[in-house]
Amino acid sequence: MAVEVVVEAAPGGAIQTDAPLIDAELAGRLRGGDEKAFAELLDGWSQAMLRVARGYVSSDQTAEDVVQETWLAVIRGIDRFEGRSSLRTWVYRILVNIAKAHRARDSRTVPWPALAEDDTxxxxxxxxxxxxxxxxxxxxxxxxxxxxxxxxxxxxxxxxxxxxxxxxxxxxxxxxxxxxxxxxxxxxxxxxxxxxxxxxxxxxxxxxxxxxxxxxxxxxxxxxxxxxxxxx
Missing domain, CATH: 1.10.10.10 (Winged helix-like DNA-binding domain superfamily/Winged helix DNA-binding domain)
Known part of the structure; x- marks a missing residue:
């Protein structure tokens, strides 16, 4: 079952992350080149995305690169968003895939202790x-x-x-x-x-x-x- 992203249109068209908005509407605004909608998402989600990316890669700089690449991929691929999951989940799946690709490249040259973590x-x-x-x-x-x-x-x-x-x-x-x-x-x-x-x-x-x-x-x-x- 799709999870509805938690955002809403505030007066003036601003997007907030504390009330529901149908993903299709937000995706439509992004497809239409709504720069304010994109800026609000960028400001609202990037910090958490950076933390998640840092969990996969070996440096802060690489994590920042991952987040930047993710937003570029979102801009280029928003037409492919089908609403099968929340928009936020869709964005994060892109982030995780890009972070994993960076980690794979890093692991060829530097040790990666997190790969052998013990959850027991x-x-x-x-x-x-x-x-x-x-x-x-x-x-x-x-x-x-x-x-x-x-x-x-x-x-x-x-x-x-x-x-x-x-x-x-x-x-x-x-x-x-x-x-x-x-x-x-x-x-x-x-x-x-x-x-x-x-x-x-x-x-x-x-x-x-x-x-x-x-x-x-x-x-x-x-x-x-x-x-x-x-x-x-």
């Missing part, structure tokens, strides 16, 4: 949950404490740095799923279509990524966190 690493210590013979099997043994809110700009900056460092160290697929789901608000369905993973695999990758980031924040704050929440 442990997540949350099982000892923190009640066992089968306890009153609430699978529930927290001791409810985690809430992290304190950063009280200064310095602390807030340190927290952001901690999160960014944790995300950067994630295996490739975990990093991509977390980036799309939690940083840019994409749905599980969209992520599955973009990355070509199953719903179950998407949930596992998201859970492991959230657990890893949570663990780094626990280390920073020096006490247990509230948990990353269930992956859906």
């Amino acid at each position: 690493a442990p997540t949350v210590d099982r000892g923190r949950f009640q066992s089968a013979d306890e009153p609430y099997p699978g529930h927290w043994r001791r409810f985690p404490m809430v992290w304190p809110s950063p009280e200064t700009d310095v602390v807030a900056h340190e927290v952001r740095d901690t999160i960014e460092a944790a995300v950067a160290e994630l295996p490739q697929r975990q990093r991509l799923v977390l980036t799309l789901r939690d940083m840019h608000g994409y749905s599980a369905v969209e992520v599955c279509e973009i990355l070509e993973v199953s719903p179950q695999n998407q949930r596992v990758l998201l859970h492991r990524a959230r657990a890893a980031v949570r663990a780094r924040l626990e280390e920073y704050f020096g006490r247990p966190s509230t948990g990353g929440g269930e992956a859906r």
Whole structure:
């Protein structure tokens, strides 16, 4: 089933990414050379696209090249968009294919550790949950404490740095799923279509990524966190 891209026409023809617009209408505007529509998409999607591209290639510069090539391919190929998926998913599939092509070229000359990533690493210590013979099997043994809110700009900056460092160290697929789901608000369905993973695999990758980031924040704050929440 096609997923509707989340954009809408605002007064004056501007495109926003927080309300529905039929993909065919947006695609029609792009086919018609609507520069404002294209500029709005460029501004709204490029940052997330850059993060995804960086998950496949070995440098920031190459990731920027991938995004640029993707937009050129979108301009040249918009007439081939048939609406079988959301426009956003279609654009991201182009991005991923171009990024993979760059990665293939890179892998001939430089090592690519992400290709051998291990998604079986442990997540949350099982000892923190009640066992089968306890009153609430699978529930927290001791409810985690809430992290304190950063009280200064310095602390807030340190927290952001901690999160960014944790995300950067994630295996490739975990990093991509977390980036799309939690940083840019994409749905599980969209992520599955973009990355070509199953719903179950998407949930596992998201859970492991959230657990890893949570663990780094626990280390920073020096006490247990509230948990990353269930992956859906």
